[in-house]
Amino acid sequence: MDNTIHSAGIAEVHNVPMSVIKRPIPSVLDEPKVQSLMATINSESSEGEVPPVDILWIIGSEGGNYYFSFGGCHRFEAYKRLNRETIKAKLVRSTLGDLYHYMGSSAPKYLA
Numbered sequence: 001m002d003n004t005i006h007s008a009g010i011a012e013v014h015n016v017p018m019s020v021i022k023r024p025i026p027s028v029l030d031e032p033k034v035q036s037l038m039a040t041i042n043s044e045s046s047e048g049e050v051p052p053v054d055i056l057w058i059i060g061s062e063g064g065n066y067y068f069s070f071g072g073c074h075r076f077e078a079y080k081r082l083n084r085e086t087i088k089a090k091l092v093r094s095t096l097g098d099l100y101h102y103m104g105s106s107a108p109k110y111l112a
């Protein structure tokens with residue numbers, strides 16, 4: 001899901017702590033792809049062969065930053081299994097309306 005319409009204009013890549021990222025939709029994983037990504041990430045030079053994932057960054061109505069991620073399933077799983085503290089990501093500034101697009105009425109009410 002790299003270079004999607006959402007993140008196409010965003011240049012900055014952040015190291016986002018895995019612990020702050022909410023992934024409300026369970027990933028369906030292709031195991032060999034996860035293994036392959038783990039190997040690539042482990043042998044990666046500083047340039048990087050694995051592109052950043054997209055994260056929806058929402059500021060709550062009462063403040064606070066919320067980070068949601070939907071795609072990037074295989075990359076996220078690979079970073080998780082490697083016990084990485086952070087993942088490279090582009091932050092796509094989003095609204096609760098955007099979240100409804102992905103989650104429908106399952107979107108968390110605490111953001112409204």
Ligand SMILES: Nc1ncnc2c1ncn2[C@@H]1O[C@H](COP(=O)(O)OP(=O)(O)OP(=O)(O)O)[C@@H](O)[C@H]1O
Pocket residue numbers: 001002033036037038040049050051070071072073074075076
């Ligand atoms: N060993 C590897 N296996 C798979 N992809 C790799 C590997 N090394 C680098 N990449 C890059 O990582 C990115 C993986 O993105 P891809 O869309 O295939 O999966 P994902 O976004 O992590 O998971 P999903 O699409 O299932 O949500 C691609 O840009 C691909 O070129």
